[in-house]
Amino acid sequence: MKIYIDENIPYAKQFFSDFGELHFFSGRTVTAEQLIDADILLVRSITNVDEKLLHLNKCLKFVGTATIGTDHIDQQYLQQRDITFNSAPGCNKISVAEYILSSLLVLAEKMQFQLVDKTVAIVGAGNTGSAVYERLNALGLNCKLYDPPLQLAGDNRAFCSFDEVINADIISLHVPKVSVGDYPTVHMFDANVLKQLNHKQILLNASRGEVIDNQALLKMAKAGLQPTLVLDVWEHEPTIEKALLPFVEIATPHIAGYSLDGKARGTEMLYHALCQKVGVNITHKAQDFVVKPAISDVTIEEIITQPILKKLIHLIFDVRRDDALFRQMIDQDDGFDIMRKTYSERREMSTLSVNAPASQTQLLQALGFKAECKREIK
Numbered sequence: 001m002k003i004y005i006d007e008n009i010p011y012a013k014q015f016f017s018d019f020g021e022l023h024f025f026s027g028r029t030v031t032a033e034q035l036i037d038a039d040i041l042l043v044r045s046i047t048n049v050d051e052k053l054l055h056l057n058k059c060l061k062f063v064g065t066a067t068i069g070t071d072h073i074d075q076q077y078l079q080q081r082d083i084t085f086n087s088a089p090g091c092n093k094i095s096v097a098e099y100i101l102s103s104l105l106v107l108a109e110k111m112q113f114q115l116v117d118k119t120v121a122i123v124g125a126g127n128t129g130s131a132v133y134e135r136l137n138a139l140g141l142n143c144k145l146y147d148p149p150l151q152l153a154g155d156n157r158a159f160c161s162f163d164e165v166i167n168a169d170i171i172s173l174h175v176p177k178v179s180v181g182d183y184p185t186v187h188m189f190d191a192n193v194l195k196q197l198n199h200k201q202i203l204l205n206a207s208r209g210e211v212i213d214n215q216a217l218l219k220m221a222k223a224g225l226q227p228t229l230v231l232d233v234w235e236h237e238p239t240i241e242k243a244l245l246p247f248v249e250i251a252t253p254h255i256a257g258y259s260l261d262g263k264a265r266g267t268e269m270l271y272h273a274l275c276q277k278v279g280v281n282i283t284h285k286a287q288d289f290v291v292k293p294a295i296s297d298v299t300i301e302e303i304i305t306q307p308i309l310k311k312l313i314h315l316i317f318d319v320r321r322d323d324a325l326f327r328q329m330i331d332q333d334d335g336f337d338i339m340r341k342t343y344s345e346r347r348e349m350s351t352l353s354v355n356a357p358a359s360q361t362q363l364l365q366a367l368g369f370k371a372e373c374k375r376e377i378k
């Protein structure tokens with residue numbers, strides 16, 4: 001069997017060598033000619049899998065994307081050709097939530113506010129939105145969820161209106177890219193919605209760039225009216241609107257989901273799907289391949305205040321590192337993609353054991369750490 005794999009899928013050799021001959025390709029430039037004899041195709045989000053890419057291939061049986069998002073896959077076309085498709089739902093939801101947490105802690109320090117005083121609207125209450133909710137709710141923010149499709153489907157959590165979204169102190173976007181149907185998300189934040197926001201609010205987008213009309217945002221920013229912006233995703237990646245950058249407080253090149261753990265989980269999920277498709281037993285586990293973290297234990301002697309939490313989170317992941325590097329790299333040819341390709345190892349909070357007073361373990365666990373109980377503070 002010939003298996004064609006995006007070169008940026010980690011641990012592909014370890015997981016897929018048993019299935020046949022592996023061929024690696026560059027996700028942005030792969031062509032129909034290259035894939036002519038592929039039996040299995042494994043991609044990431046930067047490869048559009050459609051008729052244009054697959055029309056020369058007559059033997060493809062399985063397509064997998066090691067990502068949560070599936071907007072780059074023409075699933076109807078794959079269905080027509082009877083090609084099995086699997087994605088990796090939720091694989092990197094924790095990384096996205098940790099990106100949001102780091103960003104908010106940085107902004108809270110810089111702008112001198114307490115998270116607990118803020119209301120946050122989470123737009124999209126699926127895997128990533130819920131992971132964000134769990135963490136921010138544990139920190140005492142007033143969290144509101146906005147997700148009409150889920151609400152309509154009978155999800156029994158409390159949901160808010162769009163009016164409440166645009167009036168929240170913090171708005172965090174966690175929707176898929178959808179351009180048709182009753183609840184499209186492309187330009188959900190268009191000029192009309194953006195003009196209802198103000199400079200006291202914070203708007204974070206770690207979903208897909210197209211959810212915010214970037215030109216309308218730029219216009220607003222040039223007039224000095226934009227909310228504080230955290231943008232991980234951009235319209236027209238990798239050729240983004242660079243003029244936006246000076247107006248963005250935290251800017252990164254679509255790496256919110258880029259922890260090693262999240263990526264490895266994505267590969268493992270495709271491996272499971274392929275084992276099922278081919279009818280073989282699962283013999284490999286991501287944890288056999290993923291290396292130990294650089295920092296694995298820490299002890300906290302006090303009650304966790306916001307400054308202590310910031311230090312703790314940033315032992316593992318500090319979004320300012322990525323923001324600084326991005327601003328340096330974006331002017332290089334291919335800087336957006338080079339930074340993603342050479343992204344230095346980032347781990348999830350779950351790789352850190354925190355030894356803390358017993359009263360703090362519930363919070364630490366809700367934030368995703370391995371919490372170990374220490375004697376209570378007197």
Ligand SMILES: NC(=O)C1=CN([C@@H]2O[C@H](COP(=O)(O)OP(=O)(O)OC[C@H]3O[C@@H](n4cnc5c(N)ncnc54)[C@H](O)[C@@H]3O)[C@@H](O)[C@H]2O)C=CC1
Pocket residue numbers: 068069070089090092093096123124125126127128129130146147148149150174175176177178183184185206207208232233254255256257258
């Ligand atoms: N920046 C990054 O590195 C990453 C970005 N993503 C993006 O985040 C998106 C969301 O991921 P998940 O939460 O895991 O997906 P999910 O499918 O679990 O949840 C998405 C939620 O959005 C809701 N939704 C859809 N249309 C909506 C609308 N018009 N208004 C409000 N809610 C709406 C859906 O009902 C669903 O509950 C992915 O589709 C992907 O595009 C995902 C992982 C990493």
Ligand SMILES: O=C(O)C(=O)[C@H](O)COP(=O)(O)O
Pocket residue numbers: 008044045046066067068069070092254256257258
């Ligand atoms: O999982 C998703 O959806 C994402 O957005 C990925 O984190 C994007 O990573 P690449 O597939 O572009 O490497």
